[in-house]
Amino acid sequence: MRVTISGGVHGNELTGIYLVRKLRHDTPLTHNINLDFLLANPKAIEACRRYIDKDLNRSFSTHALERDSHLYEEERAKVIANRLRGCDFLIDMHSTTANMGITLVLSTQDKRSENLAKILASEYEDVRILQWFGSEEGDFINTLVPSSVTIEVGPVCQGVLEPEIFWRTYKVLRRAIEVLDKDEWTSDPHLAYRIEGYEDFPRKNGKLWGMIHPELKGRDYGQLHPGDPIFLTLDEEEIFYHGDPCVPVFINEAAYYEKKIAFCKAKPVEI
Numbered sequence: 001m002r003v004t005i006s007g008g009v010h011g012n013e014l015t016g017i018y019l020v021r022k023l024r025h026d027t028p029l030t031h032n033i034n035l036d037f038l039l040a041n042p043k044a045i046e047a048c049r050r051y052i053d054k055d056l057n058r059s060f061s062t063h064a065l066e067r068d069s070h071l072y073e074e075e076r077a078k079v080i081a082n083r084l085r086g087c088d089f090l091i092d093m094h095s096t097t098a099n100m101g102i103t104l105v106l107s108t109q110d111k112r113s114e115n116l117a118k119i120l121a122s123e124y125e126d127v128r129i130l131q132w133f134g135s136e137e138g139d140f141i142n143t144l145v146p147s148s149v150t151i152e153v154g155p156v157c158q159g160v161l162e163p164e165i166f167w168r169t170y171k172v173l174r175r176a177i178e179v180l181d182k183d184e185w186t187s188d189p190h191l192a193y194r195i196e197g198y199e200d201f202p203r204k205n206g207k208l209w210g211m212i213h214p215e216l217k218g219r220d221y222g223q224l225h226p227g228d229p230i231f232l233t234l235d236e237e238e239i240f241y242h243g244d245p246c247v248p249v250f251i252n253e254a255a256y257y258e259k260k261i262a263f264c265k266a267k268p269v270e271i
Helices: 012-026 042-047 062-066 072-083 111-123 163-182
Strands: 002-007 034-039 089-095 101-106 127-130 145-155 191-201 211-214 230-233 238-240 248-249 263-270
Touching: 002 163, 012 034, 012 089, 012 127, 012 163, 042 072, 062 072, 089 111, 089 163, 101 111, 101 163, 111 127, 111 145, 111 163, 163 191, 191 230
Parallel strands: 002 034, 002 089, 089 145, 101 127, 127 191
Antiparallel strands: 101 145, 191 263, 211 230, 230 238, 248 263
């Protein structure tokens, strides 16, 4: 089985970039899998920017891969698609400014991806499973392969290596490689969270006019109920939540301001 570990889909998320560089340096001994390492967005990595022209992790739709484009990330996506032909499992490394701990994001519902996530989440208290089945902006890199897990870690500032999170993630990543190499399986169910919607910031004339309420800040994976405060406007007005009860994730993620997402709304599910 061929396993690819990628980092740097977003060039200012240093955790994944340096995990790939470290693993290239001290490649883990494996017996049943072939490891491949990918630094996905070289120009953005060099510039320490999320992307050059367009979010690379929204550039893998069939339409984007087939059309001619002047956008660097769309052309880079074609190179990556060719590179990942024959890849059986992708572990894609990301970091977030939100208080997400170590989150295993599943973009499909295939058994091998779910199995790896369940084993890791059962062995590490700070590991959670999040299902995110695509984006309205375009397809993730995970859509190129049969099975995959995205590892999102945070809170980490953009362009920064945070040592505690780096080494915790390295430990989980090494264990993931071991699970795939030994072909370990579990039949035990496990709690996961599924993203089902988004909440935008308050706006005035289309411009941002508020921020995350202090009582919501950092409460990723907490419970959000109708009537709970979620925003504080620049007029110092509190805005309260009116939707169905949910579990907020990616609260105040810096990269999602341009996507008009203040937080994602998830619900608990069992896998």
